[in-house]
Amino acid sequence: MLRSLSDGGRAVPVVAFGPSDANSRQLRAELARCAPQVTLVDPPVPQHESAPAPPPAALILLDAGGSVGAATLNLVGWLAANRTRMVFALDGIHAHPQWRTTQAEAAAVLGPVAGAVRIVPVSARLAAAARTAADATLLDRSGLTALHAALVEVAGTADRQPSVTVEQVLTATRVRIEEQVQALRSGTEEARLREQRAVLLAGRDGGRAQAMSALRNQLQLARVDLLHEVGARIRALHAASRAEVERLGPSAVRDYPGQLEATVHTLAAELDEVAARRLAEIARGLTPPDAEPVAPLAARIDPPPSAGPGPEPRHRGVEDHLMVALGASAGFGLGRLVVAPLALVPTLNYASMPVTLLLGGGIAYWVVRARGQLAQQAHLRQWAADALVNVKAQLEQRVSTRLVGAESRFTDDVVRLTTARAVADQHRLAEVESQLRQMRAQQPAQLAACDRDLTVVAAALTDNAARIARGVEMS
Structure with a gap:
């Protein structure tokens, strides 16, 4: 920029070629705030089908997220053929991390057409943020200062007092050097590295204890x-087995133990699925976001729980013989009650005795059979209750065994993941300590260099002030 001021000529407007979007409009607004001001104009519209005159200076805006098209190549070729001084700007680098690759590809494409070109990466949004926060480092990263200097160089300057612009540039340089000195002496960067080292030392096990x-x-x-x-x-x-046993008939009692065994196998398979889902959730929780997922647990091949042998045959006891006697007594009593009206008829009195015996025998058989079925159902319910107690113990042991195996496997995974993390943290800790040592070793040299630069800038400001004073006296 300072070299461009030595020409003393009037500045020419710079024609800006590129998309008319929000980024380009913001870039123009930020360039308008820079001094000396560079005039940016839109390309002339051709009239009467005649080719427009080539501009003396041009700004070619390229998209950081796209490639150079045929229209841009034709435009650059036309401007280069007419000896237009061109500045290339790669706009929007804040939104495209791969802008360096795009910059290299654009330079390779534009080289055969315009020769060796320099493409300035720029971001108007970063420049606006730097202006708001008064951050000179962020302003340098935005590329706005470099782009403005390139535009001033191709356009010349219209400032009638170049010494004033020189003073502005030197003052801005002195401010940046003083900010650098203040940052070096304040120890902000060293404090940040020390804090980072403390965090790494606190987690030297890679987070194994927490995991x-x-x-x-x-x-x-x-x-x-x-x-x-x-x-x-x-x-x-x-509860379901009790209800089912109560509905069983005499012929279905023998098949019930097999049905209960099949139901227990189905229940075990369902519980295995529930346990597998729960362990899969634990495995997903163990895996950090930046690591490979933990491999799922292999399905265990365990024998299903068994309800045990079927119920033993029910042995008849005193109660059964008592029920036979009570059933016969009740049957003969009811039979006698039924045939009592027949005794009033002399001709039918002899037939009452066989009828009484038949009715008494039938009722006695029904009572004994019903009592036997009730006793068999009670015996089967008791067997089912005892069998399910055994099944519950087997299922609890099955779950506990699976959890113990999962704990062993997950412990190995935690040790593996935390070991890798601890090694990475150890490398990072070594880097931080190296940066701290390098910073302590280089800080005196950097401060001495800043002091020398401040001396040079102060001398330049003094000389420039003397030139301004001589110009005032001559005027």
């Missing part, structure tokens, strides 16, 4: 939930 504690808590919670699920399923199965 193991979380794993134990999750497994204990899973154990409680799964055992509660086993108890609830067994209670529901017990």
